[in-house]
Amino acid sequence: MRFLLRFYVAIVFVFIFAPIVVSFVFSFSENRFPTLPLTAFSTIWYEKVLAEPVFLESFRRSLIVASVTSVLSTFIGFGAAYMDYRYRFFGQKFYVAIGMIPPMIPVLILGVAMLIFLSQVGLSGGLHSVIIAHVVLCTPFAMALVRLKLSQMPDNLEAAAWNLGANEWRSMRMVVVPFCWPAILAAIFITAAISLDEFAIAWFVSGLEETLPVRVLNLVARQSSPSVNAIGSFTFTLSLTLVVLAQVVLVANQRRGEKKA
Amino acid sequence: MTADASATDDENAALLRFTNVQKKFGDSFAVRDFNLEIGRGDFVAIMGPSGCGKTTTLRMLAGLEHPTAGEIRRNGEMINGLSPWLRRMPLVWQNYALFPFLTVLENVEFGLRNDKVSKIDRRRRASEWLDRLGIGDLGHRSPTTLSGGQAQRVALARALVLEPEVLLLDEPLSALDANMVVRMQTEIAQLQKALGITFVYVTHNQSEAFAMANRVVIMNQGKIEQVGEPLEVYRLPKTRFVAEFVGTNNIIDGTIVSHSPSGVVVETKLGQFVSTNPIDGTLGEASRVHIIASADLVSVSQDRPKDSKNVVTARLIGESFAGTIVILVFEAAGGQELKVQLQQRALQDLSLDPNQEFHLVFEPMDTLVIPSV
Ligand SMILES: Nc1ncnc2c1ncn2[C@@H]1O[C@H](COP(=O)(O)OP(=O)(O)O)[C@@H](O)[C@H]1O
Ligand SMILES: [Mg+2]
Numbered sequence: 164m165r166f167l168l169r170f171y172v173a174i175v176f177v178f179i180f181a182p183i184v185v186s187f188v189f190s191f192s193e194n195r196f197p198t199l200p201l202t203a204f205s206t207i208w209y210e211k212v213l214a215e216p217v218f219l220e221s222f223r224r225s226l227i228v229a230s231v232t233s234v235l236s237t238f239i240g241f242g243a244a245y246m247d248y249r250y251r252f253f254g255q256k257f258y259v260a261i262g263m264i265p266p267m268i269p270v271l272i273l274g275v276a277m278l279i280f281l282s283q284v285g286l287s288g289g290l291h292s293v294i295i296a297h298v299v300l301c302t303p304f305a306m307a308l309v310r311l312k313l314s315q316m317p318d319n320l321e322a323a324a325w326n327l328g329a330n331e332w333r334s335m336r337m338v339v340v341p342f343c344w345p346a347i348l349a350a351i352f353i354t355a356a357i358s359l360d361e362f363a364i365a366w367f368v369s370g371l372e373e374t375l376p377v378r379v380l381n382l383v384a385r386q387s388s389p390s391v392n393a394i395g396s397f398t399f400t401l402s403l404t405l406v407v408l409a410q411v412v413l414v415a416n417q418r419r420g421e422k423k424a
Numbered sequence: 425m426t427a428d429a430s431a432t433d434d435e436n437a438a439l440l441r442f443t444n445v446q447k448k449f450g451d452s453f454a455v456r457d458f459n460l461e462i463g464r465g466d467f468v469a470i471m472g473p474s475g476c477g478k479t480t481t482l483r484m485l486a487g488l489e490h491p492t493a494g495e496i497r498r499n500g501e502m503i504n505g506l507s508p509w510l511r512r513m514p515l516v517w518q519n520y521a522l523f524p525f526l527t528v529l530e531n532v533e534f535g536l537r538n539d540k541v542s543k544i545d546r547r548r549r550a551s552e553w554l555d556r557l558g559i560g561d562l563g564h565r566s567p568t569t570l571s572g573g574q575a576q577r578v579a580l581a582r583a584l585v586l587e588p589e590v591l592l593l594d595e596p597l598s599a600l601d602a603n604m605v606v607r608m609q610t611e612i613a614q615l616q617k618a619l620g621i622t623f624v625y626v627t628h629n630q631s632e633a634f635a636m637a638n639r640v641v642i643m644n645q646g647k648i649e650q651v652g653e654p655l656e657v658y659r660l661p662k663t664r665f666v667a668e669f670v671g672t673n674n675i676i677d678g679t680i681v682s683h684s685p686s687g688v689v690v691e692t693k694l695g696q697f698v699s700t701n702p703i704d705g706t707l708g709e710a711s712r713v714h715i716i717a718s719a720d721l722v723s724v725s726q727d728r729p730k731d732s733k734n735v736v737t738a739r740l741i742g743e744s745f746a747g748t749i750v751i752l753v754f755e756a757a758g759g760q761e762l763k764v765q766l767q768q769r770a771l772q773d774l775s776l777d778p779n780q781e782f783h784l785v786f787e788p789m790d791t792l793v794i795p796s797v
Binding site for chain 2 (some may be wrong): 187317318319320322323324325326328330333337338341342344398
């Protein structure tokens with residue numbers, strides 16, 4: 164069993180991290196073609212990307228989509244998780260299950276479905292379409308994170324706030340949100356990372372307003388340029404940072420929780 | 425005119441009054457037929473075994489549960505459906521329920537923030553309470569780093585800083601170790617006296633209740649069994665349940681034979697008993713009753729006393745020690761178990777051999793007769 168685990172970890176490294184490392188390395192190579200041995204170190208490809216308005220524009224769009232999506236889906240995810248925690252109603256389990264479905268649908272199908280739906284209601288072909296589609300995709304992640312945190316909230320904490328004179332809204336603001344804050348932050352980071360990287364759905368619904376991943380794919384489809392390595396390395400670093408930040412807030416909070424127990 | 429009438433009503437009204445209060449969860453009753461008056465400045469202990477409805481009663485006072493029938497009035501005003509945040513009846517929770525993301529001082533300030541008290545004022549008032557409860561140096565700490573006793577003090581400060589008319593406490597000492605319990609018990613009792621506010625204190629521990637309260641309420645399966653002063657409930661239990669729940673009582677089943685000038689005569693399988701202390705004087709002949717005798721009021725002798733009334737011969741089958749107090753366990757005719765509680769030094773006059781026969785004397789004055797239901 165231990166052998167299998169090691170083997171699996173090795174495979175993960177070879178097939179996931181190796182390409183990333185390679186692309187990282189070549190992004191700093193002067194040579195037009197990825198050849199070994201490496202020739203001179205250079206940041207020329209990064210400069211090229213920065214000089215290209217199309218890339219900057221698509222990156223700006225990606226940032227807008229990611230930030231709006233992360234805030235919206237975390238907000239909705241928190242609301243849904245809280246409803247599930249606080250109230251008992253008919254068909255509750257069913258609603259939660261439905262809410263959790265989007266990430267399990269293949270993105271191609273989700274993308275086509277979103278395209279058809281959004282054009283039906285006249286909302287297709289713009290950044291707002293990408294945002295709507297990404298919120299659908301990301302909300303379940305936010306909801307799952309907040310739900311987990313709420314399940315750790317001591318039974319009487321909210322009631323204690325009411326008992327001390329805080330009405331429901333105040334208790335929400337002064338007790339529930341602060342208690343869930345690490346999960347909320349983590350949800351913002353994670354959903355932003357998911358949205359930043361998401362290509363397929365964005366490709367279907369974005370119309371002319373290409374986001375960065377869409378731009379990159381369109382570029383690669385025509386030619387292979389080391390610029391792609393530069394963009395890839397950059398976005399990978401950005402996403403990784405977001406994911407690591409999410410981990411850090413969650414783990415730091417858990418540590419504190421354990422100390423209490 | 426009606427306004428006048430209601431004004432006088434209010435003056436005479438008890439601080440808190442339950443009238444036929446009932447609380448059902450689904451089909452089962454958590455509380456029922458609950459009638460109780462709580463006066464200003466009372467220290468009321470609600471006592472009973474786990475699951476008897478104590479917490480539900482307290483939560484109804486706090487507005488966290490709403491009665492399914494009956495009325496709860498405060499100063500004559502019905503508060504059945506009043507939201508918890510409008511009641512100002514702070515609760516000290518069994519698990520403390522301190523806010524883990526706030527410091528100790530911020531926890532104590534919480535209620536004052538809801539009152540929109542200025543920052544300087546609430547800092548000062550919260551600090552004063554922390555000092556008063558002897559934890560002034562913990563203000564900046566996180567509640568997650570406190571010991572049980574410290575957390576309990578923070579919970580008390582957080583509630584009392586609101587200067588409430590009524591304080592609710594739900595088994596506040598149940599998570600503390602024995603020494604701490606005794607200390608906190610004394611502190612809480614002194615605090616209540618000094619503040620003169622009403623405490624409604626829920627516990628399943630009778631020594632806690634008897635040490636602090638001036639009125640105790642014994643509950644069983646959602647109903648009140650008995651209400652009274654601690655000593656009264658202890659010495660004059662009205663039902664078999666109360667007799668078993670408080671103190672160490674001997675309970676012997678019997679039937680009333682007659683009412684004689686010397687007292688009520690009861691026939692039991694251990695012989696006849698005379699009692700000058702029937703709880704209910706109207707019990708007729710042939711009524712089925714229990715004889716209740718507190719273990720500390722029964723005397724033991726090796727020689728048979730002259731008068732044979734209220735004397736039971738029994739075999740010693742066991743003994744247990746709690747500090748300087750000894751409980752001797754005897755077995756009488758028909759397997760009836762009887763307990764006698766003595767001071768350790770009183771034992772020195774008796775020679776105790778297992779299986780030896782002794783004579784247990786029940787004074788007519790200390791022998792209660794209660795109806796059997
Ligand atoms: N929210 C609830 N839902 C269903 N049953 C409950 C609820 N709260 C209490 N009960 C039931 O009501 C009864 C009384 O409970 P409780 O007041 O907590 O007892 P105590 O505090 O005396 O131990 C118990 O049988 C308990 O299972
Ligand atoms: Mg309870």
